Amino acid sequence: MKVSLFYLPTIGxxxxxxxxxxxxxxxxxxxxxxxxxxxxxxxxxxxxxxxSFTEHHFHVEGFEISNNPVMLDLYVGMxxxxxxxxxxxxxxxxxxxxxxxxxIAMLDxxxxxxxxxxxxxxxxxxxxxxxxxxxxxxxxxLPHEHDRIDEANRAAFEECFQIIKRAxxxxxxxxxxxxxxxxxxxxxxxxxxxxxxxxxxxxGVLKQVSVVPKPVQKPHPPIFQPFASSENSIRWCAxxxxxxxxxxxxxxxxxxxxxxxxxxxxxxIGEGIGVLRDVxxxxxxxxxxxxxxxxxxxxxxxxxxxxxFSRGMADPETGEAPDLFQDSMNLVGSVDTVTHQLERxxxxxxxxWIFAWTYNGLIEHPKLMRSIEDFHAKVLPRVSG
Numbered sequence: 001m002k003v004s005l006f007y008l009p010t011i012g013x014x015x016x017x018x019x020x021x022x023x024x025x026x027x028x029x030x031x032x033x034x035x036x037x038x039x040x041x042x043x044x045x046x047x048x049x050x051x052s053f054t055e056h057h058f059h060v061e062g063f064e065i066s067n068n069p070v071m072l073d074l075y076v077g078m079x080x081x082x083x084x085x086x087x088x089x090x091x092x093x094x095x096x097x098x099x100x101x102x103x104i105a106m107l108d109x110x111x112x113x114x115x116x117x118x119x120x121x122x123x124x125x126x127x128x129x130x131x132x133x134x135x136x137x138x139x140x141x142l143p144h145e146h147d148r149i150d151e152a153n154r155a156a157f158e159e160c161f162q163i164i165k166r167a168x169x170x171x172x173x174x175x176x177x178x179x180x181x182x183x184x185x186x187x188x189x190x191x192x193x194x195x196x197x198x199x200x201x202x203x204g205v206l207k208q209v210s211v212v213p214k215p216v217q218k219p220h221p222p223i224f225q226p227f228a229s230s231e232n233s234i235r236w237c238a239x240x241x242x243x244x245x246x247x248x249x250x251x252x253x254x255x256x257x258x259x260x261x262x263x264x265x266x267x268x269i270g271e272g273i274g275v276l277r278d279v280x281x282x283x284x285x286x287x288x289x290x291x292x293x294x295x296x297x298x299x300x301x302x303x304x305x306x307x308x309f310s311r312g313m314a315d316p317e318t319g320e321a322p323d324l325f326q327d328s329m330n331l332v333g334s335v336d337t338v339t340h341q342l343e344r345x346x347x348x349x350x351x352x353w354i355f356a357w358t359y360n361g362l363i364e365h366p367k368l369m370r371s372i373e374d375f376h377a378k379v380l381p382r383v384s385g
Contacts, residue, residue, distance in 0.1 A: 001346070003354045003380065004050040004371035005043055005372070006088060006276060008064040009036060009072075010361035014294045017362075022062030025136050027128075029065065029363075033075070035365045039358070040076040042369055044081055046376040050084035050116055051076055052355065054362045055091050057127035060288075062361075063303045069118075070246070076371055077111035082177075086116025088226035088245065088355070092123055092160035094132040097180065098211055100160070101167035118224040118245075121157045123307060139168045158236070167211035170219040172200055174208045182209060226355075227276060229253075231260060238264035238272065245274045245355055248329045249312040250322055255351055274353025277345075278330040280363065281371040281379070285333040291367060292332045295359035331356075335378045342383045 010017070011028040022028055040051055053069035066072060073085035085107070090100055108115035122128040135156075159177045167173055175182040187206040194201055200208040215221055225237050227247035237244035238261045246254060254275070262269040278296040282288035304310070313321050313329070324330045328345035339385045345351070356375065360368060 001380075001384065002049040002157030002274075002352065003356060003376065004052055004084075004086075004274075005039070005048055005086075005358045006052050006054075006355045007036065007072075007358055007360060008054055009066055010063050010299070010359065011065045011363050012062045013364070014298050014362055017062045017335075017368060017374075021060055022059035023065055028062070032065065032361055035368075036076070036360055037079055038365070039360065039369060039372060040080055040083065042372055044080040045093060045098065047221075048083055048376060050371075051087055052088040052116070052118060052224075054087045055120070056124060057131060061303075063299060070107055070324075073107055073115065074110060077107070077114060080197060082114070084114045084116050085111060086139075086221075086224065086311065087118040087222060089118030089120040091122035091128065091158060092119050092132075092164075094128055094135065095160065098158035098161040098167055098173075098182070101164045101211055102213075104221060105168065105211075105213050106163075107113040108215040108217055108221055109213060115215070115217070115221045115258075116224060117160060117164075117221045118226060119157070120226055121153050122149055122171050122263060144327055154232070161240070165220060168215055171210055172208040183207065183371055188304065197229045229257070231257070233275075234260050234265050237261065238267075241265075241272070243274060243353065247309060247312065249274050250315050251348060252316055253312060258349060258351075268326050268350075271351055274355055275345075275349065275351045276357060277328075278332060278383070279338070279356040279358070279371065279375055280330075280332045280337060281338050281374040282367065283334060286336050288333045288337075291371075295362035296330065296357065299359065299362060335374055338375065339379050339382050342379060 009032055011032040012022040016022050016028065031367045045053060053072045054064055054067045055066060055069050056064040057067045059065055069087035069090065077085045078322045085185045092208060098283050104115055104117050154178050159179050163175055163180060170382050174183055188204055189206040190204040200206060200210060224245055228234055228237055229243040229247055229249060234244055234257045244261060258269055258273055264270055271382045278292060280288050282291055322329055323334060325341065328341045331341050
């Protein structure tokens, strides 16, 4: 089992968030960078596999202040030695795929081949409507237009994904897609240097481009998709060799998606798939749950339930919700309790990955450092044994 730390990140404690407009406070952002730096260095020393940041914009409320996860990756990568850095994930329908390919390839070089790549489809209208307006016009959907908009979003995502993979693996790139054309049109390019030392030009007209640099890792960095919860997404991940990261879902739904991935990919069940879990460890169960109420529970109720993330927790047959702690939907408690929770999770699901939701800011830095250390140093050895 591989374990990655997952960050929104958040820039304030609960009381600072509740004061309003936390995202406008530069002092909180500076503090967040310092604390994440110390947490990443600790995770690197402990042996965590990787660290991942989301992408979102305009979050003045203070949650998910992560408008450029590749820059955060580089910030962490320059201060660490072995931990891998990635994104969960870059929202492709709102991005130029060639720019994404270039940025991650640069990150891979600058970190000595430690880059992961994570791509998402996007769901928050406040920023996707704005950031995607000059690319695909992809945006969130009103109830009566959900299927049409969702189909367009998926089509744009998949086209961008294929362009990125080709940009990483092919010397020359030419695209005639529904959303992107490369070259964009009849582009004259008459340069002696290109004639002598370059490629991609015929009779003074640009026909193809070379996206450089190529990544260090061949054929490309490992690719992840957060947070896949539909059969369409799981099937696509399995076909493309992408590691699917499931959000917390009812155990019946989780099992169904694990089995689907294995069926489509032809791999053993659990290979190529991971799960996201809140991880909070303290001296006692009561202390850990108190920390979780001001972090995971607070953030979930304020920020994720309004987007419908809790719907996947319902039993598909009865509508009942699982027990968050007994059914290992959260890993929260003392070292002994979290060990037992993780053991039950592993018995139910042979997940290749655990993405540990790390509530920086909402959990005080010293307590979060202790939680990060205890999970890797005290819980994982007991479970793996």
